[in-house]
Amino acid sequence: MxxxxxxxxxxxxxxxxxxxxxxxxxxxxxxxxxxxxxxxxxxxxxxxxxxxxxxxxxxxxxxxxxxxxxxxxxxxxxxxxxxxxxxxxxxxxxxxxxxxxxxxxxxxxxxxxxxxxxTSRFFKVGRSSFPTEATQLLNKGIAEKQMRGLMAEAKAAKLTIQHAIQKFGSIIEKYEGKTLFLVFRDILRHPEKYEKSVTTPTASHPRLGAEAQGILATVANNDKEILLPGEQLQRSSSGWQFSDPAMQGGAPLMITDVTITRLRQRMRELVSRHQQQHGALAVCCGRGDAENGSWHGALQADKPLVRLRNGRQQRLDWHVLYSMLPATAKRWHGERAQPQRLGQRFSVHGVRYLVDAINRDIAALRILSGSQSGRIMTRPLASLESAEVKWEC
CATH class of the missing domain: 1.10.10.10 (Winged helix-like DNA-binding domain superfamily/Winged helix DNA-binding domain)
Known part of the structure; x- marks a missing residue:
């Protein structure tokens, strides 16, 4: 407001x-x-x-x-x-x-x-009465006639417009005017298309960290290699946006933690595969020969630990190692299937979860304990490999 x-x-x-x-x-x-x-x-x-x-x-x-x-x-x-x-x-x-x-x-x-x-639940606009929750739509350019149409759409779908606004608020807040009307009408007609978007973290990054910026810049330079068909990474005056056909029909969305984690995991997987097949990966960390080295697969704090020829060790981000791969090793063909994780239970900080489904590199987790028990949440598949995750036998 x-x-x-x-x-x-x-x-x-x-x-x-x-x-x-x-x-x-x-x-x-x-x-x-x-x-x-x-x-x-x-x-x-x-x-x-x-x-x-x-x-x-x-x-x-x-x-x-x-x-x-x-x-x-x-x-x-x-x-x-x-x-x-x-x-x-x-x-x-x-x-x-x-x-x-x-x-x-x-x-x-x-x-x-x-x-x-x-506490009045309705207010009047012209000749029409609308729920107070509809205020945010009217304030963003929805006309009275359009609002009546949305109310009719909600009734036909056996939904309350109040519930739809609350549930899909993170989506509709990105639009205004006619675009907002069309998007919200589509939400009322096909809410299942947007379910995944509202369960996935959507907080944008007004200030991306150095690693995230490096990942996005690397992807932009190798988009035909690391991105799957239909995916697009764009940079505009408002920041980076990522499009995925599986998310809101491929509409450009602000970069999220899920997107960054997904791209980082792809780079990590490709670097690891190359190391397993060809041995140590030659690494260039500076101009001098002494600052060059190799990576043998050792990890420290979830970052590659590179051994330099001058005897020192240095941690690098995964996108840095990915950029040093041969061109033939940079192409991403899809995530490795991990059926062993499907149906397994684990705990993080005392809260238990069940891996309910795996879709590409996103895992649907059912919360088994605590105040949120029974709810479904989504997380990057790569996050399940964190040291904080304790798998049950």
Whole structure:
């Protein structure tokens, strides 16, 4: 929700009550920084529905309350642990919890309070009434007529539009106007096409690390070798985007941890295969002959450990070794089948999982313990080889 040019009177009163410690919510705030953060979020709320997601960028939010990024995320986490905010990791929309909204009721108020006004489930646009959850669609350019069409599509699919918005919010937040209408209509008609996308981590990387940048640059130079048919890696003014026919029909998506892990694993697999077939891989780490060396398959901290001729050892990223392979060894033909992992159980940090299915290099995991028991999540197949994974016999 963007800041309204005509700031609603209702929110202005709420801000005054917050700053003068007349809200029960104030008792749950540790310091002026938390109060400043909550006050800033209030200015971005919808005065008709305090549960409308707040989509302000974290960088902008940090600048407005004048704190470092690390401090901002620490405060957001603290407010979540107190039950004031819902999960808001990365750039996820920020929402106040029902408990927090209750605490926004001024002390001494009668029953006709702000809370009663904001719990209305519908609001009117023109001649139509829509669920309050539809606010974010209307704010992003969906017209009243188009909204009525989407409501009809949801009814025909025996879905509630509220549930669809909540479930596929990470997808629809990327679009606006007519494109948003077409994408959301397709979601309502074919929700199964988008299931995988919302279960796969989708947080984008506004600042990719050096290794991730190296992996993407290497792929861009060898895209016909390392990418499978239909996959594409593109770079635009907004950053890197990856297209996969198995994801949203091949639509370009922002780079995710899954994408980076998938590409790294392919390079690792090709380097390992070449080493197994031809012995040590010659490595050039610098201009001098003494800085050259070879890789014999030794690993340290999940990175190749290269032995240099001057006696030193150096760890390199997998894309660096991949770039040194002969041209005939760089082509990727698909992941090795790993049927031994299918149906097996393992644990990570005390939580048990079952490998329910394997699709290419993505594993579908069923959670067997904890509060999320029974849910399905997806992870890169390569992540199952981590040292933290403890397989059951």
């Amino acid at each position: 963007s800041l309204s040019a005509n700031f609603p009177h209702q929110l202005a009163l709420l801000l005054v009550a917050l700053q003068t410690d007349k809200l029960p919510l104030c008792q749950h705030l540790d310091d002026p920084t938390e109060k400043s953060l909550v006050a800033t979020l209030i200015t971005y709320m919808n005065n008709r529905d305090f549960r409308t997601p707040i989509t302000i960028a974290r960088k902008t939010l940090g600048n407005q309350i004048r704190v470092k990024r690390s401090t901002l995320f620490a405060k957001l986490k603290n407010l979540k642990e107190k039950g004031i905010l819902e999960e808001s990791m990365g750039e996820l929309p920020i929402r106040f919890t029902e408990h927090a909204i209750t605490l926004m009721q001024p002390q001494g108020a009668d029953k006709k309070t702000i809370v009663e006004k904001i």
